C-alpha cells in the first residue's frame with residue numbers, strides 16, 4: 001500500500017520559516033482536538049500525497065526554496081518521519097517542525113540525529129486547563145519535549161494561540177512564569193485566534209480580548 005502521510009502541500013511561504021523561503025508539508029491527523037483549531041480537513045482527513053510525490057516536488061524547487069515546514073495536523077504522529085526527514089536532508093533542504101510536543105521520543109530522535117533545524121513548539125495552555133482546551137491528557141509529554149529542547153539549547157520558539165475567551169492574561173502569565181522557571185531564554189510568541197470555523201463548529205469571535213499590558217515582563221513576548 002502506498003504511504004500517503006500528507007494532506008496537502010503549500011508550495012511557497014516567506015512567513016512560516018523565519019529567514020527562509022519554504023514549502024509547507026501538511027500532515028494529516030492530529031493527536032489533539034484544540035477547541036480553536038480551524039484545520040478540520042487536516043485533523044480529520046486522510047493523507048493523499050505520498051513521500052515520493054513530496055520529494056519530487058522538492059527536487060523541482062531546488063535553488064528556489066531553501067526550507068520545508070513540517071506542519072499539520074501533527075507531523076510527529078507519522079511513524080516514517082525520521083526516514084522522510086533523512087530524504088529531505090539529502091536534498092539539502094532545511095527543516096522546520098511545527099509541533100504540539102506530544103511525541104517527545106520522536107522529537108528527541110530528530111534532534112539527536114540532526115534532522116531538524118528549527119522547531120516551533122505550541123504551549124497551548126497551563127497544565128490545569130490542558131485537557132479542557134486540547135482534549136489531551138498528556139501535558140507531561142509536552143513538558144518533557146519543552147525541557148529537552150531547553151536542555152539541548154536547540155534553536156526553537158514557544159508560541160501560544162490566544163482566544164481571549166479560552167485563555168486569559170493570568171494563564172498566559174502562568175506560562176511565562178513556567179518558561180522562566182525552566183530556563184527558556186527565547187522569544188515567546190502570541191498569535192491571535194483568527195478563524196471562526198473550527199473543528200467543533202463555529203465559535204464566536206472573542207468577546208474578551210487579552211489586555212497585553214497585563215502580561216508579565218522578564219521574557220521577550222511578541223504578538224504576531
Ligand code: SF4
Pocket residue numbers: 030031032033034036037038039043072073074100
Ligand atoms: S490546533 Fe490543535 S487540533 Fe489543530 S492541528 Fe494544532 S494541535 Fe492539532
